[in-house]
């Protein structure tokens with residue numbers, strides 16, 4: 020597949036920034052993952068890495084009662100989340116900041132819960148797990164979602180689709196090994212159900228693409244970018260048996276056992 024042009028990325032952001040979220044997930048899955056974090060303090064300090072416009076950050080404001088820091092490197096999504104936070108009167112509790120999750124500039128061992136839906140892979144999963152380990156208090160939890168392959172030999176369109184954004188995508192066992200190698204203890208994992216792909220993500224995405232098709236009816240380059248973006252939900256309709264999104268919950272052990 021061709022390397023996307025700057026114009027493609029413009030249209031990409033015009034579609035994505037207006038969605039309720041920028042990847043698969045929903046409130047039920049957030050609640051299920053949070054239930055696996057069985058030993059959190061009553062008002063946990065939460066860090067949401069790669070928060071996007073904050074679909075899950077806003078669920079977390081309802082499902083937890085402590086301070087939340089939400090970080091994303093893309094300034095327009097942080098501006099949108101800041102507006103949502105202000106509108107809900109949550110500015111004292113939730114801070115949304117532009118930053119790089121590889122260098123989040125947060126104090127070490129200061130969070131009870133790190134949350135990250137569909138974002139850790141952006142800096143390499145193992146690298147991200149090391150960063151999270153250092154930011155969590157001993158006994159703190161990491162809840163994150165990640166795409167994994169489910170079947171060998173995906174059709175070329177599926178392979179090309181993931182190669183564009185997710186060239187390092189592995190298998191469930193690769194993620195489980197990375198979690199263990201990076202010093203975490205796995206608490207549990209589950210697959211996102213199909214509605215978590217559609218309700219807040221692909222259905223609004225298809226709606227937004229349809230809206231922009233009107234706006235760009237006479238613009239060949241924009242229309243071809245929209246065709247390419249429309250391919251993703253279509254690929255999911257046909258080929259979702261080749262891949263899955265997994266939610267993982269892991270814990271930084273209370274005391275790290277010494278080697279030997």
Ligand SMILES: C[S@@+](CC[C@H](N)C(=O)[O-])C[C@H]1O[C@@H](n2cnc3c(N)ncnc32)[C@H](O)[C@@H]1O
Nearest residue numbers: 040041042069070071091092119120136138141
């Ligand atoms: C697939 S989206 C998921 C967004 C959101 N968590 C959700 O599930 O709706 C991945 C997000 O990670 C952000 N991101 C990518 N690399 C990043 C980095 N190095 N530091 C912070 N955010 C990053 C992107 O800007 C994007 O908003």
